[in-house]
Amino acid sequence: MDSSADTGRVSTAILTAAVLLGFAVLQISRQFFDPHSSLDAIPSFGIPSYPFGFYVGSWNFIRNGRAILKQGYLKYRGQPFKVALANQWLVLLSGQRLIEDVRKADDSLSFADAAKVMFQTEYTIGYEQLHDPFQMNVIRTALTRNIAACFPVIREEIAAAFKDLIPAKDEWICVPAMKTILPIVTRVSNRVFIGLLCRDPDYIKLTTQYTLNVSSNAQWLHVTPSFLRPLAARLFGHLEPATRAAMKHLRPILQHRIAMDDKYGPDWPEGDRPNDMISWLLDEARGHPTRRTVRRLTRTLLNINFAASHTTTHGILHALYTLAANLECVQPLREELESVVAAEGWTKQAMDQLVKMDSFLKESSQTAPTGAIGSVRMATKDFSFSDGTMVPAGTLLAVPVFAEHHDEVNYSNAEVFDPFRFSRMREQDGEENKHQMVTPTLEYLSFGLGRHACPGRFFAVNEQKLILSHIIMTYDFKLRDGVDEWIAVLIKANTTAQLMFRKRR
Numbered sequence: 161m162d163s164s165a166d167t168g169r170v171s172t173a174i175l176t177a178a179v180l181l182g183f184a185v186l187q188i189s190r191q192f193f194d195p196h197s198s199l200d201a202i203p204s205f206g207i208p209s210y211p212f213g214f215y216v217g218s219w220n221f222i223r224n225g226r227a228i229l230k231q232g233y234l235k236y237r238g239q240p241f242k243v244a245l246a247n248q249w250l251v252l253l254s255g256q257r258l259i260e261d262v263r264k265a266d267d268s269l270s271f272a273d274a275a276k277v278m279f280q281t282e283y284t285i286g287y288e289q290l291h292d293p294f295q296m297n298v299i300r301t302a303l304t305r306n307i308a309a310c311f312p313v314i315r316e317e318i319a320a321a322f323k324d325l326i327p328a329k330d331e332w333i334c335v336p337a338m339k340t341i342l343p344i345v346t347r348v349s350n351r352v353f354i355g356l357l358c359r360d361p362d363y364i365k366l367t368t369q370y371t372l373n374v375s376s377n378a379q380w381l382h383v384t385p386s387f388l389r390p391l392a393a394r395l396f397g398h399l400e401p402a403t404r405a406a407m408k409h410l411r412p413i414l415q416h417r418i419a420m421d422d423k424y425g426p427d428w429p430e431g432d433r434p435n436d437m438i439s440w441l442l443d444e445a446r447g448h449p450t451r452r453t454v455r456r457l458t459r460t461l462l463n464i465n466f467a468a469s470h471t472t473t474h475g476i477l478h479a480l481y482t483l484a485a486n487l488e489c490v491q492p493l494r495e496e497l498e499s500v501v502a503a504e505g506w507t508k509q510a511m512d513q514l515v516k517m518d519s520f521l522k523e524s525s526q527t528a529p530t531g532a533i534g535s536v537r538m539a540t541k542d543f544s545f546s547d548g549t550m551v552p553a554g555t556l557l558a559v560p561v562f563a564e565h566h567d568e569v570n571y572s573n574a575e576v577f578d579p580f581r582f583s584r585m586r587e588q589d590g591e592e593n594k595h596q597m598v599t600p601t602l603e604y605l606s607f608g609l610g611r612h613a614c615p616g617r618f619f620a621v622n623e624q625k626l627i628l629s630h631i632i633m634t635y636d637f638k639l640r641d642g643v644d645e646w647i648a649v650l651i652k653a654n655t656t657a658q659l660m661f662r663k664r665r
């Protein structure tokens with residue numbers, strides 16, 4: 161082996177790393193020192209006062225963000241404060257008044273621009289998705305409208321997926337919770353998105369991996385100098401390989417569906433057009449040739465999965481962990497389910513009437529929302545809040561959801577898990593249809609708020625209810641001995657936990 165060539169390669173690698181690090185530091189410093197993005201009037205939190213303390217502050221935030229947010233929230237509740245991210249400030253807005261300002265804001269507080277920074281969406285989900293996310297309207301309208309019509313296939317797929325992955329046996333069997341529930345949820349959602357191809361384990365694996373890759377790629381792209389990002393994303397990014405891998409599965413079905421749509425539009429002979437996401441996307445894409453390609457539809461389906469799979473899985477996992485820790489809730493949930501299904505059958509209307517289950521799932525998502533922050537926005541122009549605070553264009557803003565959800569001001573005994581908190585509220589006259597899981601409020605922020613509140617929430621809640629119903633009717637279950645101490649880890653569903661199931665007795 162030629163040792164001088166090796167030494168040369170190592171030196172080049174070190175030099176390249178040093179140059180990249182230098183650019184990253186310059187970029188970070190520019191963000192913090194840029195006089196145009198100065199946010200001096202807003203107090204900072206978690207930043208040591210010594211020179212360059214913000215580097216330490218941003219490192220601490222990466223390691224311990226939830227605790228820092230909670231302390232900052234307690235100090236500045238109702239007023240804006242800021243924390244250091246890897247390369248810019250994040251301004252936190254708490255209290256009803258400021259959250260209402262975020263809710264009401266038009267495009268001057270942009271969800272897409274914030275996602276562009278936080279998720280590096282231009283490189284992680286694709287340029288065309290960023291500029292023409294036409295699935296948004298499909299999720300909001302067609303998907304939501306068709307929940308009742310798709311209910312039987314959703315139920316069928318839940319039963320089939322659980323049978324495959326958690327067969328109901330007389331003796332206890334132990335399954336890794338995340339590794340089992342994630343493919344089940346993804347498979348069930350994809351039954352509605354793409355039909356029976358949802359049963360292909362390779363397709364399910366690549367779509368779930370895609371979501372993880374969007375997040376991990378976003379992190380390293382975030383600290384890569386902006387002028388290098390296009391090249392770095394092309395060389396090392398996940399988007400192109402994931403698109404090609406997914407196209408291998410989807411190409412035959414998409415080609416067929418595009419051809420049929422070109423020939424017949426929505427009215428196929430015999431009326432046998434599948435009622436699924438592909439059809440709804442093609443409806444929305446009619447008259448837009450660039451949306452009607454295999455590649456574009458593949459990326460769109462990947463990105464619908466990005467929004468749908470892990471979020472719904474985390475919700476179900478938290479609910480299961482919580483139920484396993486509060487087994488006395490199982491009986492009231494079963495009784496409610498049995499009486500509603502006896503009257504209504506297995507239908508969407510029945511799911512809508514599960515007031516106790518809705519309360520249980522809402523409380524579970526309230527104590528463990530998908531993140532410590534939510535409703536992240538970027539100011540597209542200088543923006544004034546109703547308390548007079550002004551933030552310049554380019555400022556990144558968010559609501560400290562976790563701290564809000566655990567504040568006594570919003571909920572009595574906020575730190576105590578109270579499964580039927582919301583169903584009790586609904587027993588009051590005039591309150592019957594309020595306090596539902598699908599209804600975002602200024603205190604309940606798990607699905608975000610305002611115009612960008614999650615458009616998939618009706619589908620997600622219905623799916624969660626049906627999955628939980630299937631579990632409590634089919635199995636007895638518990639957490640494997642000795643692992644329930646991590647229930648307190650609320651933000652991210654525990655990925656190593658094991659759940660135990662046996663046929664219901």
Ligand code: HEM
Nearest residue numbers: 467468471472475535536606607608609612613614616620
């Ligand atoms: C329990 C499961 C889910 C949770 C907790 C959740 C949560 C959220 C949250 C917090 C947001 C951001 C809202 C904001 O910034 O104000 C969001 C946005 C979004 N969600 Fe969900 N989501 C879930 C399931 C789904 C599903 C199943 C779909 C699709 C089928 C979906 C599609 C979307 C889309 C497309 C957006 C972006 C909305 C926009 O840009 O206006 N979500 N979701």
